[in-house]
Amino acid sequence: MGIGFLVLSQSAAADPLPLAAIRLSCVPGGSDTLEVEREAMLSLLDFARENDGAPVYLDAAITADAGAGFCSRDLATPLQDRREAEDRPGKITFNGCKADPEARCAEPEMVQIDADGPPLAYRHSIFLPTEASLPRNLPYRLGRYGDWLNYQGPFIARYFEGTGYAYATFHVPDPALGFIWEQAARTPRPSAAD
Numbered sequence: 001m002g003i004g005f006l007v008l009s010q011s012a013a014a015d016p017l018p019l020a021a022i023r024l025s026c027v028p029g030g031s032d033t034l035e036v037e038r039e040a041m042l043s044l045l046d047f048a049r050e051n052d053g054a055p056v057y058l059d060a061a062i063t064a065d066a067g068a069g070f071c072s073r074d075l076a077t078p079l080q081d082r083r084e085a086e087d088r089p090g091k092i093t094f095n096g097c098k099a100d101p102e103a104r105c106a107e108p109e110m111v112q113i114d115a116d117g118p119p120l121a122y123r124h125s126i127f128l129p130t131e132a133s134l135p136r137n138l139p140y141r142l143g144r145y146g147d148w149l150n151y152q153g154p155f156i157a158r159y160f161e162g163t164g165y166a167y168a169t170f171h172v173p174d175p176a177l178g179f180i181w182e183q184a185a186r187t188p189r190p191s192a193a194d
Contacts, residue, residue, distance in 0.1 A: 021059040048168030090117035125167035
């Protein structure tokens, strides 16, 4: 993978960051909101495509059933079977690669969210930082008790697409890039009710 260089003018550094929000629920046995959540994932992928390589402000919240170490709509089904079962309903899987001994996690230090199955023709994935990887001395909102993953803050968005997949990553910016936190401070925050 090549090395990217982030170059912004002084005026750009003063502007608020592009803002995106995502809300997902991890419920045993599935969810009536799967279509809404799939659209939320596709919207975030579009946002990453439009802001590829740039700093953004992300408001992410995933609620999970209590005590879930990693959570999925369907962890019992092997990963390959989920991808090949075109006659089955679509799925959204949280960290399914970590529960499947035959799978390799593309970003093992991040939270992986996959959308598979009809009506999608191929896999769509989002990789988010774990809360443990967020610097505690920087202005992030961190999750409350009972949340599986819940934070707001500045990240660097990257978008990737190929044959049979599309995915986006959101990485913690280097602390040396202070202008990103200056932009983050000017970014209107969504409220907890949003």
